[in-house]
Amino acid sequence: MRFASVAFPLFLAALLGLWAILPRRARPWLLLLASAAFYLCAGLGGIVFLAGVILLSWGAGLLLRREQEKQKAQIEEEAPDRARKKEIRAVFTRRKKRILRCALGILLLDLFLVKYLDFVIRGGASLFGADPASFPGLGIIVPLGISYFTFSAIGYLIDVFRGTCGAEKNPARLALFLSFFPIISQGPICRYGDLSETLFEGENLKGENLSRGAMRIAWGYFKKIVLADRLAPAIAAIFADPSGAGGMATAAAILMYTFRLYFDFTGGIDITIGVGELFGIRLPENFNLPYFSGSLKEYWRRWHITMCSWFRDYLFYPVSTSGFMTKLSGKIRTRVGPKAAGRVVLYVSSFLVWAATGIWHGAGMNFLVWGLCNWAVLMISEELEPLYKRFHDRFGFRGKAWRVFMILRTFLLVAMLNLFDCFDGVGGTFGAAAALFAPWDPGKLALTGLEIKDILILLFGGALVFAVSLIRTKVPDLRGAIARRGTVACWAVIFGFTLAVLLLGAYGIGYDQSAFIYNRF
Amino acid sequence: MKKTIIAVLLVLLSLVSLIALSRLVTPKYADGIIEGAMIAEYYKETTDHDVLLIGDCEVYENFIPADLWNNYGINSYIRGSAEQYIAQSYYILEDSLRTETPSVVVFNVQSLSFSEKRSEAYNRMTLEGMRWSPSKVGAILATMTEEESFASYVFPLLRYHERIFDLKPTDFTYYFSVPPVSYNGYYMRVDVRPAENVPEGKPLADYSFPEESWKWLDRMADLCREKGIDLILIKAPSLYPYWYGEWDAQVRDYAEEKGLTYINYLEIAGQIGIDYSTDTYDGGLHMNLYGAEKLTAHLGDLLTSEFHLKSRRGEEALEAVWAEKTARFENDKAAAVAAEQEKANGEATD
Numbered sequence: 117m118r119f120a121s122v123a124f125p126l127f128l129a130a131l132l133g134l135w136a137i138l139p140r141r142a143r144p145w146l147l148l149l150a151s152a153a154f155y156l157c158a159g160l161g162g163i164v165f166l167a168g169v170i171l172l173s174w175g176a177g178l179l180l181r182r183e184q185e186k187q188k189a190q191i192e193e194e195a196p197d198r199a200r201k202k203e204i205r206a207v208f209t210r211r212k213k214r215i216l217r218c219a220l221g222i223l224l225l226d227l228f229l230v231k232y233l234d235f236v237i238r239g240g241a242s243l244f245g246a247d248p249a250s251f252p253g254l255g256i257i258v259p260l261g262i263s264y265f266t267f268s269a270i271g272y273l274i275d276v277f278r279g280t281c282g283a284e285k286n287p288a289r290l291a292l293f294l295s296f297f298p299i300i301s302q303g304p305i306c307r308y309g310d311l312s313e314t315l316f317e318g319e320n321l322k323g324e325n326l327s328r329g330a331m332r333i334a335w336g337y338f339k340k341i342v343l344a345d346r347l348a349p350a351i352a353a354i355f356a357d358p359s360g361a362g363g364m365a366t367a368a369a370i371l372m373y374t375f376r377l378y379f380d381f382t383g384g385i386d387i388t389i390g391v392g393e394l395f396g397i398r399l400p401e402n403f404n405l406p407y408f409s410g411s412l413k414e415y416w417r418r419w420h421i422t423m424c425s426w427f428r429d430y431l432f433y434p435v436s437t438s439g440f441m442t443k444l445s446g447k448i449r450t451r452v453g454p455k456a457a458g459r460v461v462l463y464v465s466s467f468l469v470w471a472a473t474g475i476w477h478g479a480g481m482n483f484l485v486w487g488l489c490n491w492a493v494l495m496i497s498e499e500l501e502p503l504y505k506r507f508h509d510r511f512g513f514r515g516k517a518w519r520v521f522m523i524l525r526t527f528l529l530v531a532m533l534n535l536f537d538c539f540d541g542v543g544g545t546f547g548a549a550a551a552l553f554a555p556w557d558p559g560k561l562a563l564t565g566l567e568i569k570d571i572l573i574l575l576f577g578g579a580l581v582f583a584v585s586l587i588r589t590k591v592p593d594l595r596g597a598i599a600r601r602g603t604v605a606c607w608a609v610i611f612g613f614t615l616a617v618l619l620l621g622a623y624g625i626g627y628d629q630s631a632f633i634y635n636r637f
Numbered sequence: 638m639k640k641t642i643i644a645v646l647l648v649l650l651s652l653v654s655l656i657a658l659s660r661l662v663t664p665k666y667a668d669g670i671i672e673g674a675m676i677a678e679y680y681k682e683t684t685d686h687d688v689l690l691i692g693d694c695e696v697y698e699n700f701i702p703a704d705l706w707n708n709y710g711i712n713s714y715i716r717g718s719a720e721q722y723i724a725q726s727y728y729i730l731e732d733s734l735r736t737e738t739p740s741v742v743v744f745n746v747q748s749l750s751f752s753e754k755r756s757e758a759y760n761r762m763t764l765e766g767m768r769w770s771p772s773k774v775g776a777i778l779a780t781m782t783e784e785e786s787f788a789s790y791v792f793p794l795l796r797y798h799e800r801i802f803d804l805k806p807t808d809f810t811y812y813f814s815v816p817p818v819s820y821n822g823y824y825m826r827v828d829v830r831p832a833e834n835v836p837e838g839k840p841l842a843d844y845s846f847p848e849e850s851w852k853w854l855d856r857m858a859d860l861c862r863e864k865g866i867d868l869i870l871i872k873a874p875s876l877y878p879y880w881y882g883e884w885d886a887q888v889r890d891y892a893e894e895k896g897l898t899y900i901n902y903l904e905i906a907g908q909i910g911i912d913y914s915t916d917t918y919d920g921g922l923h924m925n926l927y928g929a930e931k932l933t934a935h936l937g938d939l940l941t942s943e944f945h946l947k948s949r950r951g952e953e954a955l956e957a958v959w960a961e962k963t964a965r966f967e968n969d970k971a972a973a974v975a976a977e978q979e980k981a982n983g984e985a986t987d
Contacts, residue, residue: 122788122795323640569802603640607647611654618794619658619801625757625784 117157119301119387120341120623127154128391135395136321143318147292147395154297155260162259165230169223170294173269174287176219180276181283183212216277220270227266231258235479261300263476267426268294272308274430281309289316298391302384304402304422311399319396324599327606329393331595334613335584336386341621343577344380347372348622350564355538358551365560366551372564373538374531375578378407381420405585407530410522412493415530423476427469436465462498467491477537482545486536493529573620659794662801665811666762671818672697672719676729676766678819679716684958685737687946688713690822691730692745693721695873698923700743701933702821703966706959709937710948715822718766720759723748723853728776730857732767734864741867741944743936744857746888746899747878752847754782764790820966825926827973832913832921838879846887858895867898867944874902874911874932876921898943902932909935926970 117123131150135143155163187208191201228236233256272293275281284290293308293315319325354361354369361369385402392399402421409415416424435441441461449457467488474487508514535545566574584594591597598605666673675697688711690696697717705711716729726744733739754760760780767773777790789796800808861868870892872880885901892899902909909931913921916928924932940946949955 122786122792323644603643603647607644607651611647611651614651615654615658618655619798621798624789624796624798 117154119384120337120345128394132321132394138318140318140320143395144289144292144316147296147315148288151292151295151297151300155295155300158260159257161257165226165259165262166265166295167291169226169265169269170287170291172219172222173272173294174284174290176215176273177276177283177290178285179215180212180273181285183208183215184279184283212277216273219273223266223270223273227262230256231262232475232479239481261302264300264303264305265294267305267423267476268308271305271426271430275307275309281307281312284308284312292316296397298388299399302381302388303420304385304388304400305426306400306422311397314392314397317396321394322396323603325393325396327599327603327610328595329390330610331598331606331613332386332390332393334390334610334617336383336388336390337617337621338577338613339379339383339386339581341383341617341623343574343581344376344383346570346574346622347376347379350566350570351376351538353563353565355544355548358548359554361551361563362554362557362560363552364556364558365563366548366554367556368561368564370531370535370548370552374527374534377534377537379581405588407527408523408585408589409526410519411497411526412490412529413497415526416490416494423473427473431472432465432469435468436461441465463495466495470494480540482536482539482542485542485545486533489533489536493533577620655792655794658801659792659797660812661804661808662797663765663793664761664797664800665807665815667807667811667815667818670762672824673762674766674815674818675822675824676716676718676763677768677815678766678817679714679733679822680768681817682714682821684712684955686714686739687711687949688741688743688940689730689733689739690715690717690743690745691721691726691733692717692743693748694719694824694923695747695875696743696745697819697822697824698826699873699929699932700936701823701825701926701929701966703823703959703963704930704933705937705940707963708934709941709946710950711937711940711946712949712955712959713821715819717822717824718759718763720756721748721763722754722780723752723850723857724779725760725763725776727853727857727860728772728779729763729767730860731775732770732772734860734866735770735772738864739866740946741869741940742857742861743869743871744854746854746870746872747875747880749846749850749854749888750878750884752849754780757782757785760785761796765793817965820969821962823929825929825966825970825973826918826923827926827970827977828918829915829925829927829977830918830920831915832876832917835876835921836879838881841881841883844881844883844887846884851891854891858897869939869944870897870899872899872901872903873924874906874928875923876903876913876917898939900939902935905935926974 117127127150131146134146138146152163155166187204190204190208194200194204196204272281272290276283284293289312290308293306293311296306296311296315299306351369351373354365355373358366358369382403389399389401400422402423404418404421406415406419409418441464444464445457445461448460470487470491471484472487473490474483474485477483477486532549535548536542539545539548588594598609664673672694688705690700690713694717697715700713700715702713702715705713716733718725718729721729726748730742730744760782764773764777764780767776777787781787781790786795858868860866870888872885872888880901880903888899888901891897902911906913911924911928911931916924916931918925941948
């Protein structure tokens with residue numbers, strides 16, 4: 117079941133009705149059933165896989181908990197001195213590490229087998245001179261949201277290991293956390309400790325939650341169905357043959373794709389968070405006006421925030437503080453100096469993080485190259501930081517105009533990096549980039565197939581999104597401000613956007629109703 | 638309490654607005670492609686019918702209910718629509734029999750030759766005109782194409798939202814009601830385009846009708862038998878799409894097996910006076926008014942002689958209804974013939 121389908125609002129309405137009549141204790145069960153039903157719509161195989169991940173996480177969590185309890189009991193029983201206490205802790209930490217490694221190994225192996233094995237075999241084939249295209253593939257259907265629930269499960273187990281959250285005894289509660297239907301297809305990637313605060317509460321339906329949630333959902337649909345899906349066929353038409361389309365049309369398509377990605381992904385997350393709000397469930401924000409970033413570093417603090425923080429907490433920190441890194445940094449510190457040691461740790465850890473981020477987005481060389489390009493730009497920026505500072509100090513480039521320039525520069529950089537996302541192979545991306553140097557013929561813009569009405573809708577819709585973003589820089593809780601104006605104001609927003617989606621949306625016959633882009637990651 | 642009342646009122650206002658918008662963007666078919674309004678027009682009928690004719694354009698352009706009334710006293714209605722699939726014919730019959738039980742149902746067998754779902758546009762014209770009932774649900778589920786969704790029939794706004802950019806004055810003029818576009822389901826054409834060089838049908842690898850088609854015809858036959866209705870199968874005298882001898886033989890065998898009457902008008906076209914140089918308006922596919930008059934005369938004779946339908950002339954209420962209908966039909970016919978004559982004279986002068 118897709119968010120952008122007629123079935124989803126009906127599903128949601130039925131769920132709200134049942135939620136209202138069920139007692140509080142039964143409501144999490146209702147959510148679990150609804151999540152199972154939602155997931156079943158994506159196929160039976162997927163739910164079996166998901167059930168396996170849930171059981172594994174639950175079992176491993178309990179084993180970790182048992183070791184923690186044993187450790188506590190032994191310390192209490194022995195009442196040891198400091199050295200002995202440390203020794204006991206070390207023993208149990210080793211045991212817990214074994215459990216954690218084993219569970220994470222299985223989870224990552226599952227992910228690898230289902231999502232990446234084809235890619236590896238094809239890559240291997242090409243290394244030995246075979247044509248990768250001739251390999252038919254294993255035909256494994258990738259379960260919906262595999263990356264999201266696997267990462268959530270990994271995060272949960274690491275948090276249990278670290279003691280930042282307790283192990284869940286009730287498998288149904290963990291199942292709901294990992295399969296909660298709004299987040300399963302495109303995130304945000306949630307932490308058990310945060311989500312469990314509201315997920316199992318079964319809070320009564322409240323007018324404020326309903327209006328805030330509905331406003332957010334309507335806004336999300338507006339961005340997805342009116343804007344992103346209207347851009348999709350125009351972009352596809354140009355990217356089908358960038359060299360034939362020429363420089364101007366290709367440049368337009370690259371910019372349109374960057375906008376589409378934003379409308380699509382943020383629209384999807386708006387719907388997700390809005391659905392959570394209807395039920396009083398607080399989901400983490402995933403974006404903070406990313407296209408208002410002045411640098412790539414800032415952009416990655418504002419875009420897909422939960423994924424970035426996941427990689428930071430569960431990959432970057434463990435790698436950069438690992439035994440290997442500590443040894444390496446120690447050696448470099450002795451031979452070259454402390455600055456170089458810090459840099460090497462940063463470069464190597466970041467390299468791994470960005471390679472993993474790239475691969476997480478998809479099993480393809482283009483995603484890997486995309487990740488590494490991001491890494492390279494970020495590291496070069498890091499190196500040039502002192503130079504920038506001197507430059508700014510000397511010429512005094514500051515203020516609004518300079519900020520706007522930086523935002524535009526970052527936007528164009530992100531647009532170019534996103535190009536790796538648009539083609540199956542790296543060759544296609546470079547082909548499109550090369551097409552930018554072909555003659556800029558405005559007549560070729562007609563290849564987009566956009567009519568005047570499409571252009572007007574996109575311009576007005578885009579301007580509205582921009583205006584709302586600007587307002588949000590001054591009024592972060594815009595929906596709260598609207599809600600304070602009363603029921604009629606909330607209704608006007610919800611109904612206005614619903615009407616806009618229904619009348620101006622790019623859906624139905626003649627449109628290929630596209631799934632959310634991030635569904636495939 | 639006040640808040641709840643406001644919320645309920647706003648929800649109601651939203652629903653009413655959506656319904657009103659949905660009506661606005663839904664095609665009215667009041668001019669141009671008027672075939673889209675014909676299925677819905679049936680529900681304005683106030684009388685029961687002796688004969689229902691069901692099928693595609695080979696029915697609604699070939700028989701004239703006004704003539705059946707005027708010449709035979711038979712009250713008939715054509716529930717026809719463009720490219721009506723046989724499954725749709727079944728459900729339209731089922732839908733009609735919910736409210737009336739005619740003595741005879743006439744079904745044109747051309748649609749036996751195809752069972753695949755071909756056209757969303759024609760589907761819409763047939764299905765949207767039906768009133769909501771289990772028959773309509775069945776018809777939608779049985780015949781909608783892969784690109785269609787059931788929801789878009791329930792909420793037409795989902796299908797026609799893009800028409801908001803292409804609204805015409807008629808969308809407002811006929812917002813509440815569409816004037817009659819047919820004459821008891823008959824679509825009148827008075828122009829003439831002779832049939833010339835009609836090609837023979839290409840040989841087929843397999844002349845069997847799809848199993849699916851037979852299933853629906855069986856269901857129609859069963860439904861008529863249950864209700865005590867005589868089912869007449871006909872093949873209109875359309876020169877194309879080509880009607881193969883092998884197809885004809887299958888229908889003939891079927892009719893014989895089921896004890897039904899089957900008339901292939903292609904075979905008896907000459908006998909009943911069809912002249913393909915004057916009686917068709919599109920080179921042999923559909924009859925014009927003159928061809929339809931001849932077919933109607935034959936059908937009227939058949940209904941009275943073989944099926945013993947009695948004239949209902951003299952029934953006061955029916956007479957009153959038909960007086961109005963006949964007047965409209967005759968007026969429009971005279972105007973159309975005069976316009977066609979004027980056009981022909983103009984062309985001759987040029």
